[in-house]
Amino acid sequence: MSSDRRTGPTRVEVALRTAQRVQRSLPRPSAALRAAEFPLRAPTVPGGVEPLPEEPTLGAAYETSWARSPVARLGRMAIQEGAIRPLIRLVADPERRGYDRLVGLEGPAIFAANHLSHIDAGLLLSSLPEPWRRRAFAGAAADYFFDTRIKATLSALALNAVPIDRAKVGRRSATLAAQLIEDGWSMVIFPEGGRSPDGWAQPFRAGAAFLSVRTGVPVVPVHLEGTGRILPKGTSTLVPGPTRVTFGTPLRPSDDEDMRDLATRIEAAVGALADEVAGDWYTARRRAHAGSSPSLSGPDARAWRRAWALGDRRSHRRRRREPWPLRRTG
Numbered sequence: 001m002s003s004d005r006r007t008g009p010t011r012v013e014v015a016l017r018t019a020q021r022v023q024r025s026l027p028r029p030s031a032a033l034r035a036a037e038f039p040l041r042a043p044t045v046p047g048g049v050e051p052l053p054e055e056p057t058l059g060a061a062y063e064t065s066w067a068r069s070p071v072a073r074l075g076r077m078a079i080q081e082g083a084i085r086p087l088i089r090l091v092a093d094p095e096r097r098g099y100d101r102l103v104g105l106e107g108p109a110i111f112a113a114n115h116l117s118h119i120d121a122g123l124l125l126s127s128l129p130e131p132w133r134r135r136a137f138a139g140a141a142a143d144y145f146f147d148t149r150i151k152a153t154l155s156a157l158a159l160n161a162v163p164i165d166r167a168k169v170g171r172r173s174a175t176l177a178a179q180l181i182e183d184g185w186s187m188v189i190f191p192e193g194g195r196s197p198d199g200w201a202q203p204f205r206a207g208a209a210f211l212s213v214r215t216g217v218p219v220v221p222v223h224l225e226g227t228g229r230i231l232p233k234g235t236s237t238l239v240p241g242p243t244r245v246t247f248g249t250p251l252r253p254s255d256d257e258d259m260r261d262l263a264t265r266i267e268a269a270v271g272a273l274a275d276e277v278a279g280d281w282y283t284a285r286r287r288a289h290a291g292s293s294p295s296l297s298g299p300d301a302r303a304w305r306r307a308w309a310l311g312d313r314r315s316h317r318r319r320r321r322e323p324w325p326l327r328r329t330g
Helices: 011-025 031-035 070-092 120-127 149-159 171-182 207-215 259-278 281-290 303-319
Strands: 094-097 110-113 136-141 161-164 186-189 219-225 243-247
Touching (some): 070 120, 070 149, 110 259, 120 136, 120 149, 120 186, 120 219, 120 243, 136 149, 136 171, 171 207, 207 219, 243 259
Parallel strands (some): 094 243, 136 161
């Protein structure tokens, strides 16, 4: 005859009692945590359901609106005046000319320059006269300046940079830049889309012209000289040396002009400024009026010949005397 007497708790009962004791010993969550309506962990995706792709937060998708808040603008002014401008003065010793051509220019403008070095953005932003300097942003390559969180944050804070997708025409980048211009911000942009590999300019893209046609604001051509010797493409070593920033006459799109024609005019205007720097003002103006300014992209020749021609321009530039009326103004 079998007996129903139990000699002790089963293993299951022992495990349950142990779990209850552990649970009672744990601290209770706060009332605020118990009342929270959001999940404490990311929800799981049921089996067989394709998860949604994660939204990108870097590159062209990086959000820069915070960099134009009052606090960020105050911090940027401190960075630019306390660090960037002294560094540019020490490393580049800039000579700035052509401010007289901006007399009468009111409202925002698009400052379009040739591109030789990573210091170009800091040099041009620090060379803008008031009131444009305090209310300017830079178009920066999304795949380089916004590829990591640290670089994106520093670029947005120090330069008020916005990401520009140079691999394709990005609607988000173009819309953001146009909105900022329409809100009264001026833009610094390098239409080549990247730094020169040999000191001569690359063909200008239509980004600056597109924004000018869309917003109706003028484009100010700017020529930068000397930055390629300070920090050329492919190196990371600063070699201090003199530079020159020359501002040109603002260009406005005509009623029947499309962005391609305006882009051609912008490139020609920067080329005419380069001719001024290499020669004398009067001769360069005559050539510009006749449409015969030397090509900004240099001779169509082998690499050694292009380097030779660039060296000739530099030697002539050092020998010549500054022409009136574009002598240094600040």
